Amino acid sequence: MHWSQSLSLKVLVVFLLATAALLLVLSLTLDMTFRGLFSDNVKPYFTRHLMGLQNQVGVPPDINVAKRLSEQNGVNIEIDAPGYRWSSTGKFLNAEQLDVKLQRVDKSGIVAEAGFYQGNFVLRTFNQGHIISFMLTEKISPTLNRHELWFALGATVVILTLLYGVISYLFRPVAAIERGVRRIGNGEVSYRLVVPRSDEIGLLAASINKMADNIEDMLEAKRQLLLAISHELRTPITRSKIALSMVDDEAIKKHVSEDLDEMNRLIHELLESERLRGNHTxxxxxxxxxxxxxxxxxxxxxxxxxxxxxxxxxxxxxxxxxxxxxxxxxxxxxxxxxxxxxxxxxxxxxxxxxxxxxxxxxxxxxxxxxxxxxxxxxxxxxxxxxxxxxxxxxxxxxxxxxxxxxxxxxxxxxxxxxxxxxxxxxxxxxIKPRVDKGNSEAVPEAGPTDDIDD
CATH class of the missing domain: 3.30.565.10 (Histidine kinase-like ATPase, C-terminal domain)
Incomplete structure (x- = not known):
């Protein structure tokens, strides 16, 4: 079966899309909530802490003090002064990747901007032509490491596999119903679905079985009516043949006899076909x-x-x-x-x-x-x-x-x-017959060819 025809896969795809949408909404909601909480509660604390380091570095900045503070506080410090640049790590910030907002944070009038750089909180001060950047080395939103990522992927695969198995189990009767409906539609009206379920699928199977019962009853009623009519027609035909034998006109007798024989053959064929289809013979x-x-x-x-x-x-x-x-x-x-x-x-x-x-x-x-x-x-x-x-x-x-x-x-x-x-x-x-119970006798190993029925 092509994947586009599998109801289980379609349900799984819908579930995955819904899960992805929910995760996206949850991620955006958490991000907005985190930024709000950070801005109201955590950011002022980080700002005061880093401004304290700024005051110790001084203006003009003392590189030795900056180096010592960087080692003691786990903070990367970068100084951009007239005539030179210095960084505690040897690497400098890329201004295009800064996500900061300008603000005044000190009574002395020092202008500063605070925000994030590649997931790390950063504070930059501007004073007398000197730009001093303080960046926390610990990320506020740390990314998954390689082992955590593989674990997450493995857990996702296991969950999806279990989910697909559960969905397939729930929808397994659908395939049986489809096969059964095809058999009933092909004329096997005595076939019944066996779906031991009490949910909507079980009710559907029960309704199909009820429909098949009604169809079989109607067909059987039609067969019985046809058999009864055919039997009843034989009596007047027999009487007509007896009366015909008393007619002297041979031409009339011949034509009427042919018509009666034709009617008799028709009745025989009707009876024979309905007996075969109804398993009566x-x-x-x-x-x-x-x-x-x-x-x-x-x-x-x-x-x-x-x-x-x-x-x-x-x-x-x-x-x-x-x-x-x-x-x-x-x-x-x-x-x-x-x-x-x-x-x-x-x-x-x-x-x-x-x-x-x-x-x-x-x-x-x-x-x-x-x-x-x-x-x-x-x-x-x-x-x-x-x-x-x-x-x-x-x-x-x-x-x-x-x-x-x-x-x-x-x-x-x-x-x-x-x-x-x-x-x-x-x-x-x-060549090898398929014997149906109730529609065949014991098969002899050998026997004569039967006479052909008229």
Missing amino acids: PLSLHRANLNDIVYQVQGRYFDDAPLLLDLDDSLPDFIVDAGRIGLAVKNVIKNALTANVSPDDTVLVATYANDQQVFISVSDSGCGIEEKNIAHLTEPFYRADTSRQRRTGGFGIGLYLIKAIVDAHHGTLQVDSLLNVGTTVTLAFP
Whole structure:
């Protein structure tokens, strides 16, 4: 994860900025307070002390006395007199670095200025052309030495590390919530967040779980309604078939029978897809070969259809519900034949594999599908071309059922299409199945390929 996406780091940065701002305000406040206290209480004492040294040095200044006073009092003394300069340290003050204010401090009328020079208190007197500077050697605000600085830096690093750890711990459930919401958003509505917290984050997780409960309940209610309606529709269809057998007009009987068969297939596909999506029906898993399933589908339903088979002879076996896989393959081929512009146009059926999956792709040479419609093709009763008739466009349930079968086997369905070129539908299935509790039976070591459901 990029640092800009980390909530913990963002909170830490905000904390650091706030701390820096508070330290700046505190530093300025302390500096102003110190200067006020120093000016009112300490500065007069230092000034009187240094003026006492000034009186002992005298005017004109006695260098020997100045040297002795410097050694005894821990004060650097500098004399700037007409014709010479002298300093107890051999170094002279840089006037540009002086931070002093002019003032009268003596009854004799000696003019003086007091302030700071590089953190040290300094008093400068002006008398008869002589400038005498007295500077305390001890700094009023001493800076950190090297050891103190390294200790401060180390302590800062430790504190920041602990702070980041605490913030990361507090926000750790956010990552779990994000992953859980993504899983629920991808259709895994039975997933629930586990966040054992009683704070705002825990309440958020509980609200998301409640939302997922409501979504799952609504979807289950929709499934149950669809299953009930589909079951109820079979009774009048059966009665209609019985009544149809008594009709003498063969033409009418044929057309009505085709319509009833189409309705029966639609109901079967609806029931099958909802059973698979709702885990109502277990998969009957057996070892099978995808090529065998393709041959069986071709021989049973498309013996005279213009199919071009390109099947990989070295295709490995995989463990699936062969009947339902055959139903998916049949529907994909049927859709491709329907999509072709001419009944004589061929449909290419190819199989291949890699180390993890086996694939079957079915390609037509129809008019193609617009990209904006591809994502909706697996929705029930969705048709990209709303003007198409039932005979050419179907009921929009075929790919919905195919997707349900593929999902039940933990596979993938991909649709690639170009306008005026054609469409390729690719189904991928794992070679080693991932068995879900409650949605599969025991897997035999070997077994026959199941018959394909109608």
